[in-house]
Amino acid sequence: MNDMRAVERDVDTNDLKITARGVDVFYGDTHAIKDVDVDIVDNTVTAFIGPSGCGKSTFLRCLNRMNDTIDVARVEGSIMLDGEDIYDPKVDPVQLRAKVGMVFQKPNPFPKSIYDNVAYGPRIHGLAKDKAALDEIVEKSLRRAALWDEAKDRLDQPGTGLSGGQQQRLCIARAVATNPEVLLMDEPCSALDPIATAQIEELIDELRSRYSVVIVTHSMQQAARVSQKTAFFHLGELVEFGETGHIFTNPSDPRTESYITGRIG
Amino acid sequence: MPLLWILVIVLCLGVAGYVLGRQRAMASAGGDRRILHSLPSYYGANVSIFTIVPALLVLTIWLFVQPVVIERQVTSMITDTAIEDAGSRGLVMTDVRRVAEGLDVAIEQGALTSEEARNIRTEFTNVRSRLGEVGVALGSEVTPEVLDAAQRYRELNRIGNQMMTVVVLILAALGLGYAYARTHQEFRARNTVEYAILTILVLASTIAILTTVGIVLSMLFETFNFFQLYPAQDFFFGTEWAPTFESDASELGLLPLLWGTMYVSVIALLVAVPIGLFAAIYMAEYASARVRSIAKPLIEILAGIPTIVYGLFALITVGPLLRDYFAEPLGLGTSSSSVMTAGIVMGIMLIPFVSSLSDDIINAVPQSLRDGSFGLGATHSETVKQVILPAALPGIVGAVLLAASRAIGETMIVVLGAGAAARLDLNPFEAMTTVTVKIVGQLTGDTDFSSPEALVAFALGLTLFVITLGLNVMALYIVRRYREQYE
Numbered sequence: 001m002n003d004m005r006a007v008e009r010d011v012d013t014n015d016l017k018i019t020a021r022g023v024d025v026f027y028g029d030t031h032a033i034k035d036v037d038v039d040i041v042d043n044t045v046t047a048f049i050g051p052s053g054c055g056k057s058t059f060l061r062c063l064n065r066m067n068d069t070i071d072v073a074r075v076e077g078s079i080m081l082d083g084e085d086i087y088d089p090k091v092d093p094v095q096l097r098a099k100v101g102m103v104f105q106k107p108n109p110f111p112k113s114i115y116d117n118v119a120y121g122p123r124i125h126g127l128a129k130d131k132a133a134l135d136e137i138v139e140k141s142l143r144r145a146a147l148w149d150e151a152k153d154r155l156d157q158p159g160t161g162l163s164g165g166q167q168q169r170l171c172i173a174r175a176v177a178t179n180p181e182v183l184l185m186d187e188p189c190s191a192l193d194p195i196a197t198a199q200i201e202e203l204i205d206e207l208r209s210r211y212s213v214v215i216v217t218h219s220m221q222q223a224a225r226v227s228q229k230t231a232f233f234h235l236g237e238l239v240e241f242g243e244t245g246h247i248f249t250n251p252s253d254p255r256t257e258s259y260i261t262g263r264i265g
Numbered sequence: 266m267p268l269l270w271i272l273v274i275v276l277c278l279g280v281a282g283y284v285l286g287r288q289r290a291m292a293s294a295g296g297d298r299r300i301l302h303s304l305p306s307y308y309g310a311n312v313s314i315f316t317i318v319p320a321l322l323v324l325t326i327w328l329f330v331q332p333v334v335i336e337r338q339v340t341s342m343i344t345d346t347a348i349e350d351a352g353s354r355g356l357v358m359t360d361v362r363r364v365a366e367g368l369d370v371a372i373e374q375g376a377l378t379s380e381e382a383r384n385i386r387t388e389f390t391n392v393r394s395r396l397g398e399v400g401v402a403l404g405s406e407v408t409p410e411v412l413d414a415a416q417r418y419r420e421l422n423r424i425g426n427q428m429m430t431v432v433v434l435i436l437a438a439l440g441l442g443y444a445y446a447r448t449h450q451e452f453r454a455r456n457t458v459e460y461a462i463l464t465i466l467v468l469a470s471t472i473a474i475l476t477t478v479g480i481v482l483s484m485l486f487e488t489f490n491f492f493q494l495y496p497a498q499d500f501f502f503g504t505e506w507a508p509t510f511e512s513d514a515s516e517l518g519l520l521p522l523l524w525g526t527m528y529v530s531v532i533a534l535l536v537a538v539p540i541g542l543f544a545a546i547y548m549a550e551y552a553s554a555r556v557r558s559i560a561k562p563l564i565e566i567l568a569g570i571p572t573i574v575y576g577l578f579a580l581i582t583v584g585p586l587l588r589d590y591f592a593e594p595l596g597l598g599t600s601s602s603s604v605m606t607a608g609i610v611m612g613i614m615l616i617p618f619v620s621s622l623s624d625d626i627i628n629a630v631p632q633s634l635r636d637g638s639f640g641l642g643a644t645h646s647e648t649v650k651q652v653i654l655p656a657a658l659p660g661i662v663g664a665v666l667l668a669a670s671r672a673i674g675e676t677m678i679v680v681l682g683a684g685a686a687a688r689l690d691l692n693p694f695e696a697m698t699t700v701t702v703k704i705v706g707q708l709t710g711d712t713d714f715s716s717p718e719a720l721v722a723f724a725l726g727l728t729l730f731v732i733t734l735g736l737n738v739m740a741l742y743i744v745r746r747y748r749e750q751y752e
Binding site: 064066069071094095096097098099101102103104106108109110111112120121124125171174175178 | 640
């Protein structure tokens with residue numbers, strides 16, 4: 001593990017993008033997240049790590065209210081995006097999700113052409129005045145997702161015909177196209193081979209210059225490679241949160257150390 | 266020996282074979298079943314199969330072939346003059362069989378001994394009255410020739426039945442002996458039994474396919490007969506439907522009926538597809554689990570209502586309603602039977618077909634696609650419209666075409682709702698009729714199957730079959746062509 005590189009990596013800004021205070025999540029009677037406080041800094045990659053079922057994906061889905069689509073889920077506490085409570089009744093979850101984009105574990109392109117996949121978000125939010133503007137958004141998004149060169153000659157072909165890694169980059173392009181401020185990634189590489197994974201990781205580092213990125217990962221190496229901040233979850237609790245280099249080299253909680261050294265997980 | 270006894274004996278032999286085979290296998294292994302190639306019951310089943318199957322196969326074939334052979338033998342005895350007297354060869358043969366049966370019945374009841382029956386002569390006895398006494402009525406006096414033929418018929422049948430009994434029982438015994446002799450610890454009984462099971466399964470599917478082929482062939486032959494009597498171009502392109510059973514002046518044009526069928530089906534689909542599809546979307550996407558568990562069975566009850574009940578609903582309620590509130594005020598007609606009535610009621614009948622299938626298909630769209638769309642800030646209806654429906658489209662098209670097939674084949678609702686007047690008309694409040702109704706019409710009551718007026722039903726049926734077959738092929742093609750692959 002190249003921990004030294006992680007230590008040297010700086011956080012570019014210190015503007016808080018998301019502040020979560022005292023968040024509890026219940027699935028029916030199950031207490032899935034217990035009193036979690038997290039600060040997500042702008043233009044930073046924040047990694048959530050922890051053993052399976054520790055609640056890291058659940059917490060991620062709180063950040064764009066995707067848990068609303070699950071009937072039995074209940075969220076308590078406050079999550080502020082740019083100082084505004086996203087669980088305030090005045091906030092429309094549909095608009096929130098345009099600002100907080102999401103990339104899922106398994107690539108899930110729509111059964112449409114590559115172009116229509118990327119244009120989906122801009123179309124439903126009315127971001128493009130005309131066809132030319134839409135073309136521009138599609139090209140820009142595909143370039144940001146490092147897919148333009150591979151896809152530019154086959155924009156009218158179905159997105160499901162791409163390879164797994166390309167599909168996942170298409171999903172990233174699709175999320176980027178709505179001009180989000182935060183990108184949530186739920187184990188984006190778990191269904192990909194090592195080469196595709198490396199490409200996505202490189203991409204995540206580039207995306208950091210425009211968005212604040214939150215990534216859930218099972219791979220500690222990946223967290224160490226791509227993130228500046230790391231949060232370690234265990235059994236629904238946030239055990240430790242801090243600089244990635246610090247967490248991996250000098251964890252303050254014994255549970256974090258056990259997980260990193262492979263004793264729990 | 267009666268057939269039932271043969272069957273019982275063969276089955277008993279089969280059961281005995283099972284027990285014997287099992288014992289012999291166990292004995293050959295010295296009582297240790299682990300040495301056997303197969304489980305002991307497989308050895309038993311193997312002997313059973315060899316005992317029962319060949320015997321019953323021969324029995325079945327014999328039962329089909331024997332009457333044909335005897336018929337041919339006896340027919341050759343009858344002279345041409347006798348045939349001319351009676352009218353046709355078939356009528357003489359009917360008499361022969363009847364006399365033969367009559368003699369058998371007489372023996373059974375004790376009115377004649379078998380000796381007397383064999384020696385009975387028309388010269389000395391009035392056979393007709395003798396048989397009449399035991400309850401077998403004959404249409405005319407029995408001629409010596411018919412009596413001779415009947416005696417020969419009886420004789421051949423007796424010999425045939427005896428031979429059949431002997432052959433079948435010997436075959437069963439041989440099968441038992443053969444399989445029993447082969448039973449040994451190394452014999453692969455399991456494979457034989459597996460093969461027998463495979464044969465049963467293949468037979469079952471073959472019967473289903475052959476039945477379809479048989480239906481099509483019977484329709485084809487009758488249709489061919491029809492076209493011998495009535496010109497094909499007049500049938501396919503005729504615009505008049507006016508069958509008269511008295512003269513040769515019948516007009517049997519397909520077009521008015523086909524028009525009625527299409528018109529009613531289109532209206533039915535215009536009712537069923539939007540309502541069914543929207544209901545399916547609500548059920549699959551919006552309804553809570555509780556609403557769904559109540560509402561879905563309720564919708565599916567519609568599918569369980571017999572179509573004649575829908576027909577009554579059309580006749581009593583919808584028809585008069587449409588006439589009083591739409592057709593008459595608009596000046597479009599005074600008939601309570603109309604294409605509109607039948608179409609709307611048929612549409613209601615089809616709702617569950619569309620909704621139930623579409624519901625399953627929408628549910629099969631992976632949740633990850635919904636998450637992806639929601640994650641981009643799409644609303645629920647945007648997600649349904651732009652992601653879920655396109656993904657589910659091939660299945661929905663299949664559901665609609667299935668509903669269309671049902672609509673085209675529907676009869677009772679049309680009889681009661683749309684009337685029976687064949688007409689080419691655009692007015693939806695006018696009574697019209699469909700192909701299916703006319704098939705029923707042409708074949709009910711006294712029908713002479715050599716007249717074009719009756720045979721036209723088969724041509725109509727075949728036309729319908731071809732249309733629905735075309736729809737099904739199209740549905741399959743669309744589903745294959747546009748299906749998205751999800752893992």
